[in-house]
Amino acid sequence: MTKYLKLITIGLFSAFVFSTNVVAEDVLSWSACVEEARKNHPDIISAYQDVRQSQADKDITKSGVLPEISTDLTGKRKGNGTITDTGSYSVSGKQLLFDGFKISNDIASASKMLSASEYSYLVTSSNLRLELREAFIDLLKAQQLLTLTKDIAERRRQNLELVRLLYESGGEHKGAFLTAQAELSQAEFEVSQAKRNIELSQRKLIKELGRSQLSPVEVDGTFEDLKNIQERPNFESLSENTPLLKKLISLKEAAQYDLKSAKADFFPSVYLNTSLGKTNSGWPPTDREWSLGLSLSFPLFEGGKRIAQAEKAESLLEEAEADQRSGRDQVIYTLAQTWTDLQDAIEKRTVKEKFLQAAKERAEIANAQYSTGLISFDDWTIIEDNLVTAQKSFLEAKADVLIKKAYWVQAKGGTLDYVKE
Numbered sequence: 001m002t003k004y005l006k007l008i009t010i011g012l013f014s015a016f017v018f019s020t021n022v023v024a025e026d027v028l029s030w031s032a033c034v035e036e037a038r039k040n041h042p043d044i045i046s047a048y049q050d051v052r053q054s055q056a057d058k059d060i061t062k063s064g065v066l067p068e069i070s071t072d073l074t075g076k077r078k079g080n081g082t083i084t085d086t087g088s089y090s091v092s093g094k095q096l097l098f099d100g101f102k103i104s105n106d107i108a109s110a111s112k113m114l115s116a117s118e119y120s121y122l123v124t125s126s127n128l129r130l131e132l133r134e135a136f137i138d139l140l141k142a143q144q145l146l147t148l149t150k151d152i153a154e155r156r157r158q159n160l161e162l163v164r165l166l167y168e169s170g171g172e173h174k175g176a177f178l179t180a181q182a183e184l185s186q187a188e189f190e191v192s193q194a195k196r197n198i199e200l201s202q203r204k205l206i207k208e209l210g211r212s213q214l215s216p217v218e219v220d221g222t223f224e225d226l227k228n229i230q231e232r233p234n235f236e237s238l239s240e241n242t243p244l245l246k247k248l249i250s251l252k253e254a255a256q257y258d259l260k261s262a263k264a265d266f267f268p269s270v271y272l273n274t275s276l277g278k279t280n281s282g283w284p285p286t287d288r289e290w291s292l293g294l295s296l297s298f299p300l301f302e303g304g305k306r307i308a309q310a311e312k313a314e315s316l317l318e319e320a321e322a323d324q325r326s327g328r329d330q331v332i333y334t335l336a337q338t339w340t341d342l343q344d345a346i347e348k349r350t351v352k353e354k355f356l357q358a359a360k361e362r363a364e365i366a367n368a369q370y371s372t373g374l375i376s377f378d379d380w381t382i383i384e385d386n387l388v389t390a391q392k393s394f395l396e397a398k399a400d401v402l403i404k405k406a407y408w409v410q411a412k413g414g415t416l417d418y419v420k421e
Helices: 002-025 030-040 042-065 102-168 174-209 235-239 243-264 305-371 377-411
Strands: 068-079 083-098 269-280 287-297
Touching: 030 042, 030 102, 030 174, 042 102, 102 174, 102 243, 102 377, 174 377, 235 305, 243 305, 305 377
Parallel strands: none
Antiparallel strands: 068 083, 083 269, 269 287
């Protein structure tokens, strides 16, 4: 029997060690999260495909300035008493000579649209970095909150034992004992709640990593100390380098070329046409044929189509210009807002840390006073509650600094390439 118990004990211990190693294997640093999201997140993949499509559109447009070359091969047999074979083959070409610079403007517009897609990719990357950073910080905070709530529960348990001894010896009333029990229950509930929050935070991080299934993960990081930025940045200058504003500028410039292209439709199109081939009433054909000439195309009446297209292009340009001005104003305001929020969060963290230091000192003194009967239970429990509140508030303040910094980085246009925390 003893032998079997030993085997079972060894098996359970091995299973525990193995399961612990499995969970611990997926401890992610911030840089590891960034690298995984860059490869797997569907939004970044979709944005990259938009860039590829814009590149293809540009290549398609550029093909309009190159010669068009085609071949033609025909063979025919017909009979009317006698059988006659005819055949021909030829190579023909067509080259645009002049179109009022429509194609050149279309190419320039396509180039600007490609730039806009590239900047749109950076905007997506910037937004994804913010979401990923928030998820990382949420899980980091949830992990530390679980440790904190366990410490609080243990402190509440020790407090209950102290009150129990006083109550059983007649030195404390029943209401104090029941209150201490309730506070322990509250602390144990918060431990359970913190465990559930960890799973929820894990799901959020898994989503931002681009994984399709939930897996146990931990994050490795700290709530760093950040010094206040004393010098106020030049928000107008910073705004000029943000991907969002550069995207809007590219869209405006594309609209300018689109308007020029629409106006070029009022000019004729001139093509050089040539062909070379052979034809004969037999096979293979032996009679050589060639041609060389110019063709001019100019629509005389289209029911006002070209005029309407030009008016639409002009309206789109004015819309793009307004969007650029509005976007620039919004970017500047967002930079000012996120910088202000970051400064507030840094200073608030310092204040909360001082409150925590004071709460710890008061709690230590109050414990000694209560155990010797120098203060009442009501005064003591208020001080204990203040300590718990201060501990939680300081944790929230530390996490809030990192969150506000993430928003500041995003406002400046920081993408997944900005790996710094």
